[in-house]
Amino acid sequence: MEFLNSCNATISTPPNSKKSSCFFVPFVVKNLLDACYLLLILHAALLMGGEIRKWEEKEAFTFQHRDWLQVVNSAERLTFTTADYVVSLNPTRNFILEHFSADGSSPALLQYISLSMARHDHPSETEAYCGKRVSDFQLETQTNEASFVVIQDWPMLQLRKIFTFYRKEPFFRLDYQICITSDWSCARATLNLSTGPALMAAVYFSDNQIHYRLNKGAAWFNLPRHDLQRWLGYTNQNNTYGLAVIGADPWNWQQLPGKLLSSSKQAGGFTLELIKWPRQELRIGDTTTIQLFLAPFHGKAAEEIPILQQKIAPGM
Secondary structure, eight states: OOGGGOTTSOOOOOTTOOGGGOSOOOHHHHHHHHHHHHHHHHHHHHHTTOEEEOOOTTOOEEEEETTTEEEEEOSSOEEEEOSSOEEEEEGGGTTEEEEEESSTTSOOSEEEEEEEEEETTSOOEETTTSOOOEEEEEEEEOSSEEEEEEEEEOSSEEEEEEEEEETTOSOEEEEEEEEEOSOEEEEEEEEEEEEOTTEEEEEEEETTEEEEEEOOSSEEEEEEOOSSSOEEEEEETTSSEEEEEEOOOHHHHHTSOSEEEEEEOTTSOEEEEEEESTTEEEOTTOEEEEEEEEEEEESOHHHHHHHHHHHHSTTO
């Protein structure tokens, strides 16, 4: 199955594309176009036998989608559970990811994922701490996949964040789609990932072989971004389980820097910063996307992660 061309991928736009292919618009017509977009999504979902589910942010409920996805919502947490993993989002912090694990009782593979935007001569704004930015959200379900879509309005951009889950697959897809709504000077756009403390080695491909970098205390370092082996991994001390971070789309992956900024944390685990738009003058309508597939794996990282990449994007 070709997950990169999934019908639930919203609109595929090249990174740094201009107004002609932009899926967002300036603020003056944003609300009308948002409504039209959601109506189009509803129409497409109905044509394909899907459903759209909306709710109040603090509404408590449990929803079972067929035999493979459970959705549980409360005032503090929105959780998606499949047979392979658990993803938890925080509604009070713009639905940032705050937990990812293989199941509810196993160690956390991810502690958070959050976007930050840095402007020249201005403090950085971070999704997790910038106050309420969510203008709309909904769950779109079909037989074999489901997408949770969050729309955020920032002072200088609009963000569409999409979590896509697949039936009988051990991974989910995360898209951060950004469109600029005013002209400004960007220092960088960064997607920040922080792993759980039990993951004690970073795994990467370089010089035709797989390398392991152990966590030996707090330190900053770079991980090389390989054009063909488009993945990074994090594994526990015994190399028996871990987290796979896969950039399946070659074009999107190659828009990232050649060296990916990372750090090891004093208490265990790692951080990873995926940067777009470094030192760039942005104009209304400019767009970019940061896209990842995330999965737990069981076994040795060097064996399991390349298999996952081929499963997601065979032949690419």
